[in-house]
Amino acid sequence: MPETVNRQVLLAARPEGAPRESDFDLAEGPVPGPGEGEVLCRTIHLSLDPYMRGRMSDAKSYAKPVEIGQVMEGGAVSQVVGSKLSGFAPGDIVFGYTGWQDYALSDGRGLRKIDPALAPVSTALGVLGMPGMTAYTGLLNIGRPKEGETLVVAAASGAVGSVVGQIGKIKGCRAVGVAGSAEKCKFVVEELGFDACLNHRDPDFAEQLAVACPDGIDIYYENVGGAVFQAVLPLFNFFARMPVCGLIAQYNATELPPGPNQIPLLMRAVLTKRLSIRGFIVWDFADQQAEFVDHVNGWIREGRLKYREDFVDGLENAPQAFMGLLQGKNFGKLVVRVSPDPTG
Amino acid sequence: MPETVNRQVLLAARPEGAPRESDFDLAEGPVPGPGEGEVLCRTIHLSLDPYMRGRMSDAKSYAKPVEIGQVMEGGAVSQVVGSKLSGFAPGDIVFGYTGWQDYALSDGRGLRKIDPALAPVSTALGVLGMPGMTAYTGLLNIGRPKEGETLVVAAASGAVGSVVGQIGKIKGCRAVGVAGSAEKCKFVVEELGFDACLNHRDPDFAEQLAVACPDGIDIYYENVGGAVFQAVLPLFNFFARMPVCGLIAQYNATELPPGPNQIPLLMRAVLTKRLSIRGFIVWDFADQQAEFVDHVNGWIREGRLKYREDFVDGLENAPQAFMGLLQGKNFGKLVVRVSPDPTG
Numbered sequence: 001m002p003e004t005v006n007r008q009v010l011l012a013a014r015p016e017g018a019p020r021e022s023d024f025d026l027a028e029g030p031v032p033g034p035g036e037g038e039v040l041c042r043t044i045h046l047s048l049d050p051y052m053r054g055r056m057s058d059a060k061s062y063a064k065p066v067e068i069g070q071v072m073e074g075g076a077v078s079q080v081v082g083s084k085l086s087g088f089a090p091g092d093i094v095f096g097y098t099g100w101q102d103y104a105l106s107d108g109r110g111l112r113k114i115d116p117a118l119a120p121v122s123t124a125l126g127v128l129g130m131p132g133m134t135a136y137t138g139l140l141n142i143g144r145p146k147e148g149e150t151l152v153v154a155a156a157s158g159a160v161g162s163v164v165g166q167i168g169k170i171k172g173c174r175a176v177g178v179a180g181s182a183e184k185c186k187f188v189v190e191e192l193g194f195d196a197c198l199n200h201r202d203p204d205f206a207e208q209l210a211v212a213c214p215d216g217i218d219i220y221y222e223n224v225g226g227a228v229f230q231a232v233l234p235l236f237n238f239f240a241r242m243p244v245c246g247l248i249a250q251y252n253a254t255e256l257p258p259g260p261n262q263i264p265l266l267m268r269a270v271l272t273k274r275l276s277i278r279g280f281i282v283w284d285f286a287d288q289q290a291e292f293v294d295h296v297n298g299w300i301r302e303g304r305l306k307y308r309e310d311f312v313d314g315l316e317n318a319p320q321a322f323m324g325l326l327q328g329k330n331f332g333k334l335v336v337r338v339s340p341d342p343t344g
Numbered sequence: 345m346p347e348t349v350n351r352q353v354l355l356a357a358r359p360e361g362a363p364r365e366s367d368f369d370l371a372e373g374p375v376p377g378p379g380e381g382e383v384l385c386r387t388i389h390l391s392l393d394p395y396m397r398g399r400m401s402d403a404k405s406y407a408k409p410v411e412i413g414q415v416m417e418g419g420a421v422s423q424v425v426g427s428k429l430s431g432f433a434p435g436d437i438v439f440g441y442t443g444w445q446d447y448a449l450s451d452g453r454g455l456r457k458i459d460p461a462l463a464p465v466s467t468a469l470g471v472l473g474m475p476g477m478t479a480y481t482g483l484l485n486i487g488r489p490k491e492g493e494t495l496v497v498a499a500a501s502g503a504v505g506s507v508v509g510q511i512g513k514i515k516g517c518r519a520v521g522v523a524g525s526a527e528k529c530k531f532v533v534e535e536l537g538f539d540a541c542l543n544h545r546d547p548d549f550a551e552q553l554a555v556a557c558p559d560g561i562d563i564y565y566e567n568v569g570g571a572v573f574q575a576v577l578p579l580f581n582f583f584a585r586m587p588v589c590g591l592i593a594q595y596n597a598t599e600l601p602p603g604p605n606q607i608p609l610l611m612r613a614v615l616t617k618r619l620s621i622r623g624f625i626v627w628d629f630a631d632q633q634a635e636f637v638d639h640v641n642g643w644i645r646e647g648r649l650k651y652r653e654d655f656v657d658g659l660e661n662a663p664q665a666f667m668g669l670l671q672g673k674n675f676g677k678l679v680v681r682v683s684p685d686p687t688g
Contacts, residue, residue: 054616060616061616062582062616062617062618222611225608225611226608229607229611238406244611244614244615245615246615247608247611247612247615250608250611250612253608255604256603256604256605256606256608256609257603257604257605257608258603258604258605259600259601259602259603259604259605260599260600260601260602260603260605261600261601261602261603261604261605261606261607262600262605262606262607263573263601263605263606263607263610264569264570264591264594264597264600264601265600266607266610267566267569267573267588267591267594268591268594269623270588270621270622270623271588271589271590271591271623272398272404272405272406272623273406273623274406274622274623274624274625274628275621275622275623276620276621276622276623277614277619277620277621277622278614278618278619278620278621278622279613279614279615279616279617279618279619279620280618281618284618
């Protein structure tokens with residue numbers, strides 16, 4: 001496949017509120033050749049994840065923003081098509097943060113070979129990748145689930161939430177999911193085996209949550225924020241834990257919600273119920289990667305942990321798919337098929 | 345001293361907002377005689393502490409409220425004046441939650457003998473008692489101070505904050521206090537040895553705090569809430585820790601502050617800075633009591649840890665003193681002298 005054109009999705013403008021098509025630019029350029037010590041990768045699967053919204057903004061955060069005119073940041077599964085770097089050979093399947101583009105050069109830093117015999121290679125972006133590891137490390141290190149406890153998981157059909165709840169079940173918890181449609185809720189209960197799943201769009205969602213958690217909530221795995229958190233807060237038990245890895249419901253917000261200021265309510269709950277709230281990103285637990293892959297892959301093979309992927313075809317559709325992700329339009333881990341998967 | 349009258353401060357009404365005189369009742373009754381298995385204690389020093397505001401309210405909390413007509417709850421140092429319980433003899437000095445009264449019967453549960461040779465017995469209510477242990481356990485278990493880090497302490501001249509900052513200094517931190525008057529700030533820096541102390545009533549308090557913390561804030565020991573917390577939030581470093589043991593600034597509030605709702609701001613900081621926020625009460629660390637007394641008493645003897653007590657004379661003045669405590673009118677650990685100290 002002698003390709004000559006490299007398409008790239010660039011950040012054209014910093015979004016105000018929800019990103020729009022005009023915040024992205026589809027550029028074309030030549031496919032670069034690898035220099036000494038470099039690898040040329042052809043993207044197979046591009047991962048789309050909520051954290052990318054943060055990279056589009058220049059508000060201070062834990063990572064640098066993408067600059068205007070730069071290729072959008074993203075993890076991808078690729079095939080090596082040219083290599084002047086020892087350890088990598090054409091044909092290798094690799095994972096790396098190679099961005100929203102058809103081809104990428106890499107000096108090998110952050111590039112990791114993937115064994116296609118282990119699992120479908122797209123899972124390196126989801127259940128066996130960053131989202132799965134976010135679920136695993138946040139739940140086990142911060143949530144510290146104990147048998148018989150109640151675990152509530154937002155975005156329960158998504159890449160992270162689906163894994164959180166299933167690991168919670170494996171650890172003996174009651175798992176209550178929250179999702180954005182009846183169809184997603186059905187999947188979460190019937191396919192993933194959660195004990196219950198509630199639609200946060202239902203007007204009586206808070207009441208439903210109280211009914212679904214008759215013994216209160218011991219762990220709330222926070223990846224959305226907003227209304228779900230507000231409904232969870234009064235249900236916390238003493239010594240409840242709240243890992244915070246995402247706040248997708250507020251990423252597009254351009255202003256704070258109307259008053260009153262509810263921080264005193266939150267802090268009162270923290271004090272009187274002795275809550276633990278802790279933010280993290282997956283790389284805070286980088287040393288647990290091998291253990292994570294080992295455990296989660298084992299659970300998948302035993303049929304105890306399932307995953308769902310939502311494929312979109314074509315790099316040119318990545319911006320639209322990403323905008324939908326921020327509104328919960330995806331159903332499962334969102335992956336863009338950029339080129340045919342030679343292993344599938 | 346054959347006393348015949350037992351005065352008791354009762355909860356007369358649940359306060360709306362700040363407590364008033366009329367929320368308390370000073371009642372008189374006979375001094376009871378100890379039955380089999382009981383001890384009669386005469387109160388020497390009564391402790392007044394912010395948590396008591398919570399006991400006056402029937403909002404759900406970690407402890408039951410005082411009922412209307414009941415004796416106000418409180419820890420006190422007392423002398424045993426009659427005993428039909430083995431292990432306690434007249435003349436013993438004891439600590440117990442014997443309440444706002446001249447005399448109290450106890451079945452011995454929660455009653456602990458105090459050695460007057462160790463330190464002035466009033467310290468069992470402050471630096472060597474519940475407030476000191478709150479400081480010690482919260483800072484060391486949740487704050488986890490490391491050499492060179494910046495620790496901010498609210499209510500820095502108070503019973504808890506003064507100990508927090510001094511232990512922080514012993515552990516090698518930069519200690520920045522916050523207090524409610526220039527006189528208190530002077531004491532905190534000159535007597536207690538904090539690196540800086542700021543008056544939260546100054547209009548440019550937030551700017552002063554930023555200047556006093558040039559390397560950001562690694563630990564904020566939260567015992568007041570409100571405006572101090574708002575000024576601290578933007579200064580947190582990555583992986584900062586926030587033990588929460590009190591929120592005195594909001595105890596008397598009858599409504600939430602005006603909007604916008606700043607919870608999304610707080611949660612964004614939790615996520616992007618990977619903050620840890622954890623509420624606790626001292627008894628969550630009950631097994632560390634011996635270690636606490638040992639360490640803090642050692643530091644006092646070495647001259648590395650100082651304390652200040654604010655004495656008020658007369659049980660009848662306890663309500664007024666308590667109302668002042670909630671407004672920060674005390675200067676040091678607030679103690680009511682109920683009867684002469686036979687050890688002093």
